[in-house]
Structures are given as C-alpha cells and as structure tokens.
Amino acid sequence: MSGICEEPQRAGGEVAASGSFARPIRPAWPGQDGFTGQVLHVADYRDPKDLAGLRVVVVGRGNSAVQVAYELGEVAQVSIASRRPLAFLPQRRDGHDVHHWLASSGFDDLPPEWLIHSVQQTLVVDTGDYRAALESGRLQRREMFTGFDGDAVVWPGGEREPVDVVLLATGYLPSLDYLRPLGALTPEGLPLHQGGVSTVLPGLVYLGLEFQRSFASNTLRGVSRDAAYVVGPLAAHMRDAHAQVGL
Structure with missing residues (x-):
C-alpha cells in the first residue's frame, strides 16, 4: 500500500503507550x-x-x-x-466525588510501594x-x-x-508483545521498568501503565506527570548524554 513504509526503521528512542487494558486476562x-x-x-x-x-x-x-x-x-x-x-467505596462524600478526594488528598500521588500497605483489597x-x-x-x-x-x-x-x-x-495486561523480541518483558509479558523507564533497554520508556509511578498513572490525571518524568531520561539518551560527558 502506498504511504506505508515496509522497511524496518531505526529510532533513537521509543515511547510504549499502548495502554493497560488491551489484553484480557x-x-x-x-x-x-x-x-x-x-x-x-x-x-x-x-x-x-x-x-x-x-x-x-x-x-x-x-x-x-x-x-x-x-x-x-x-x-x-x-x-x-x-x-x-x-x-464498596462511596462515590460521593461530603458533597464531593471520590475523584475530588483522590486528587485533593494526594492519594493520586502515592507510589505503588506505599499503596500495598493502605489498599488491601x-x-x-x-x-x-x-x-x-x-x-x-x-x-x-x-x-x-x-x-x-x-x-x-x-x-x-x-x-x-x-x-x-x-x-x-x-482484568487486563498491557499490550506490549511487540517488545518481546527485544527482551524488554518478563516471561508473563510485563514490562521491566522503574517508574516507566526500561531497566533493560536504553531509549525505551512507557506511558499509561497501571501503577507505573502512582495510583493515578493510567488516568488522565496522572499520565501527564509520568510523561514529564520519562521524557528527561529519554531526551538525554537521544542526545547521547554519555558521550557528551566523556564516558
């Protein structure tokens, strides 16, 4: 088909933003x-x-x-x-929707490592x-x-x-099988990452993963903060930061 590049393309970096809810369990x-x-x-x-x-x-x-x-x-x-x-969690409390409380209380920002202590079910x-x-x-x-x-x-x-x-x-798993040949996933198909930055493949970052960095990571409230976090190391990699400092 015209307009579609059939040759493999090289890239300095990749953002995997294919979502958390595409592969049904x-x-x-x-x-x-x-x-x-x-x-x-x-x-x-x-x-x-x-x-x-x-x-x-x-x-x-x-x-x-x-x-x-x-x-x-x-x-x-x-x-x-x-x-x-x-x-059950009430949808409204004291005249406000639960999403108001998630944002205003800071609960949205709690990291996964802390959430396991406060959310037991x-x-x-x-x-x-x-x-x-x-x-x-x-x-x-x-x-x-x-x-x-x-x-x-x-x-x-x-x-x-x-x-x-x-x-x-x-539930669902992330739709990331296209990264499997690169060794970026666990045998179960989950990304190997820390805060959305791949721990095995320089230049690869993620967006939209459930609990990527916080409770709100895969919501519109949280994904922009995660984007700001991962773009720094991605940009540094693409600028070849290691070479610039003489390493």
Missing part, C-alpha cells in the same frame, strides 16, 4: 475445555440484551464485575463469583445502588466455583449448577 478452570456454555470476557460484552434470559455467572469483584452484573440483572439470572467478598466505587442490590438479594455473590462439568459450574461443596455464560471481569 482469561483464567482457566478444571473441565473448561468440555464446558458446553460460553466463557466470555467483559471485553467481549456489548449489550445486556445479548444475554437476555440466560443464566450468567460474572467472575470478579471490581467495578466492571459489579456494574455488568447489576446491568444484566435486569434481563438475566446473574450471580457474581469471587474469591473474596465485595468491598479491590474496591467498588458505589453510588449506593450496588450495595443495596447486594443486601436486598437482587445481586447475588457466591464463593468462586471450583471448575466446570459439562453444561455446569461446580460450586464449593460440590453443588453442580447448569450455566449458559461465564463472563470474566478478571
């Missing part, structure tokens, strides 16, 4: 290959009407799992399966509707099933329940 369970229903990821989910009238199990305990299960509850028979109970941001639905029984949460058996999932204790769809709200 799809865990597997015993018996899954023989399951006669569908196993989908929320990345495949578009419209609740597509699953109307079906028995659906949503796997996960974050915002996506709860929001999708709540929406599907209007048209389908739905349960949430998770390894730990759901935990996944939180669902809630206007009050989700908690109320769970407490009223409209939204059902069950312990994670242990496997599949034909047309059914097998719940802890051995109960077998026929299910039409298992919908995975199990």
